[in-house]
Amino acid sequence: MNNGIQEEPRGRRARRRGGPGPTLADVARLAGVSPMTVSRVVNDSARITQASRDKVEQAIRDLGYVPNQAARSLAGARQHRLALVYENPSAAFLSELLLGCLEQAGECDAVLLLESFRADEEVTDLVARLQRHRVEGVLLPAPLCDDSTLVDGLAAGHLAVARIAATQAMAGALSVGMDDEAAARDMTSHLLALGHRRIGFIAGSDRFPMSARRRAGFCRALQQANLAADPAMIATGDYTFRSGMEAAQALLASANPPSAIFASNDDMAAGAMATAHRLGLEVPRALSICGFDDTAMARAVWPELTTVRQPVSNMAREATILLVRYLASPAEFASHDLPDLRLGHEIVVRASTTRHVT
Amino acid sequence: MNNGIQEEPRGRRARRRGGPGPTLADVARLAGVSPMTVSRVVNDSARITQASRDKVEQAIRDLGYVPNQAARSLAGARQHRLALVYENPSAAFLSELLLGCLEQAGECDAVLLLESFRADEEVTDLVARLQRHRVEGVLLPAPLCDDSTLVDGLAAGHLAVARIAATQAMAGALSVGMDDEAAARDMTSHLLALGHRRIGFIAGSDRFPMSARRRAGFCRALQQANLAADPAMIATGDYTFRSGMEAAQALLASANPPSAIFASNDDMAAGAMATAHRLGLEVPRALSICGFDDTAMARAVWPELTTVRQPVSNMAREATILLVRYLASPAEFASHDLPDLRLGHEIVVRASTTRHVT
């Protein structure tokens, strides 16, 4: 045999090879098929007979073969490049978002880049940076996703945009979010089910469409229970702890104070709790309090907050899937009525709400 | 000319090329040098004449060339594979950590994988997963990095470990962290400089080495100011909001109550603030309060907390650099006395501390 000739290239190869990992060719050899067949099994693309598939899969398992991502993307060149544009590197939900997008991007064979964007920056600069890195699509989490100047600017730069945790749809971009109104309604129903009849609501600033949705959900639940929404039981804050303190102060100073307070976010709920503590009201015995968002704050205060959990991880994944699908075949989507996905929420019952005793 | 032959491959090539991005060969052609020279400039590896370098750099700028990462790693195979092993996907500092590691890994030409690990899992399972993905080094943030079983298990699987935000060094692993004692000392000095003479301290649970360090820093600062540390002015919590409330209650119930309270983390500081509110003590006028860590909690409460900012992003980057350097040349490091890097902290003065008026 011409072993000498055979071994020469293997010698050089071994010198260059990175890890000791088996390659697709190794699998093919073991399975007794061509590399192409293995590739097809791995990507389960085309029609393959069950027999070939089984042989290949066995060989993959035997060797512990893991495809080389770099080689794959180099050869394929059909891998999409996405960027996650974020504003605040320490935003509470960013890590969960990041993890969700990163994992899903991996599963979708897409590359995820990270790009920060400060509000005082020019949108054109961001677009230029993204284009330089050959980004095709942008994942835009809240609150950036509500900036229509930014969304339009990205679209003008021929970048597809998927908005994450958006309150409502926006023309020209894919959107994923939750149903704020339904969530607020459910939380209110939870309080009603606990026997509360006089419920205070701390609304958020009118500048955000989200605030109106949450308030509407609150009112809707009362209506469905045949209760009138007393204007004195609605106070407005600006999503900060302090505004929650003040709003609760106003609500509790009422001649007919509430037995429960539902705040439009966790920070305001925590503020309301601080006020309750100061007034000597024991939570939840004398006053039930609940929040919205399930941020770290919800578990940090005592008693821990009953709140609405946003499906952050799911939103991140769905947005990524949607964006990749859009990039793969824009034709699949009606160009001026892009999907707006609303995912289910979850009411997390903790220690800050309890049955109302008269 | 044999144009027909020349153009045939270009036609096929254009069909397969992904983006319209220029390649290294394009740059070489424009600069009138060989691809190899361009590669050398890009990696600024070897000796290149200034003339060549300039020509190439100009061509790179003209074409807006960006190296193809996939091709690079495929050809080079000298790229290191790291994994960030995390426990809690929504931990406050994870996003900043993630961002830091991700960015630095990119700059170091390393690939960063993410792997979650639940405390109830077998370490060997984790090691197997990591090995399957050809991971060579692991970034291990707090609190996982203090689990010596885990660190040893990883080491046993021939994985290099870099611990992030570790309180103290551990044999067999690289460590990066802050100087808890110095930080606590500085924060105490801040209070002393504001005129406070009777300062309450809320220590953390003795199970964590960190707690002792922070307490030692507090005591040291008092000593340096020639003040005796009154045992009645030290209460112990367990890093939760509630324990902070209770500890503050105890401190403030003293016959000679403190004018300031320094809690070993932000959650306990927030708890202390809740107690102060309940007791009708205005913060900071009647009681200054400060925390540690600068988590989201610090900015969420009102008034916002004066606290110690951990250099999370820097720790992440330094750990990544250290790990990559270790993998590149383990020989550079003394095998049983691996580096333990202590990074500088920052005292963030917000609204919860003020000058003490007698």
Next chain:
DNA sequence: ATTGTCTTTGTGAGCGCTACCATGATGCCC
């Protein structure tokens, strides 16, 4: 038996880059 259509599998080339060696150019010593 021959032709055609369909499906499954194989072949060869090349994605963009870098490791390795070979080349020519320069300087330096004896």
Next chain:
DNA sequence: GGGCATCATGGTAGCGCTCACAAAGACAAT
């Protein structure tokens, strides 16, 4: 000036994979 080390640069051969296309096999219709 021949030999030697030293430098900058070029040529070649892949890295592991997937693409386009070709070939081979299976089956029905002619």
